[in-house]
Amino acid sequence: MGMVTSPSTPSSPAAASARSAPLSPRTWLALAGWLLLCFVAAGIGSVASVQAPQFYAQLVQPLWAPPPGVFGPVWSVLYTLMGIAAWLVWREPAGAARRHAIALFCAQLALNALWSWLFFQWHLGAWALADIALLGICVAATFVAFLRLRPLAGLLLLPYLAWISFAGALNYVLWRMNPGLLG
Numbered sequence: 758m759g760m761v762t763s764p765s766t767p768s769s770p771a772a773a774s775a776r777s778a779p780l781s782p783r784t785w786l787a788l789a790g791w792l793l794l795c796f797v798a799a800g801i802g803s804v805a806s807v808q809a810p811q812f813y814a815q816l817v818q819p820l821w822a823p824p825p826g827v828f829g830p831v832w833s834v835l836y837t838l839m840g841i842a843a844w845l846v847w848r849e850p851a852g853a854a855r856r857h858a859i860a861l862f863c864a865q866l867a868l869n870a871l872w873s874w875l876f877f878q879w880h881l882g883a884w885a886l887a888d889i890a891l892l893g894i895c896v897a898a899t900f901v902a903f904l905r906l907r908p909l910a911g912l913l914l915l916p917y918l919a920w921i922s923f924a925g926a927l928n929y930v931l932w933r934m935n936p937g938l939l940g
Contacts, residue, residue: 796840842910886925
């Protein structure tokens, strides 16, 4: 006896067929749009990070803190993976689960952009820590929502979740080691 699924179920034959169909120009444009959205969020954060290398160099840092040159390449890869993951979920049949997943994704993007302002522009270490903690929860929820709709989309968020966890620990240690600079 086979599994009964509705056309809107991510694991349904209709959803699988839609995923394996040739990609239309609209689908490629959507991918470009999701990537653009992610890199716009990156751009908003980077406006606050113009002086980040100089500020980061002033901070007393733990031995395990990465050099400033690591952040740009890591974030470029992560934003690309995030955009692809969102696009994969967008390609799933419309419904409440997809809307919820995309809303979570957009919320975490906003929290992500806000972190750079809190930490690098406004030097608010405790607020940045609160933001990154909420960001981690939001990314974890997005991971679960994406995983349920399209497992590959969820898996593409794992490096991001790992990096946010690392960045949260670094944020905490930098805030504690630099109370004068990150009041």
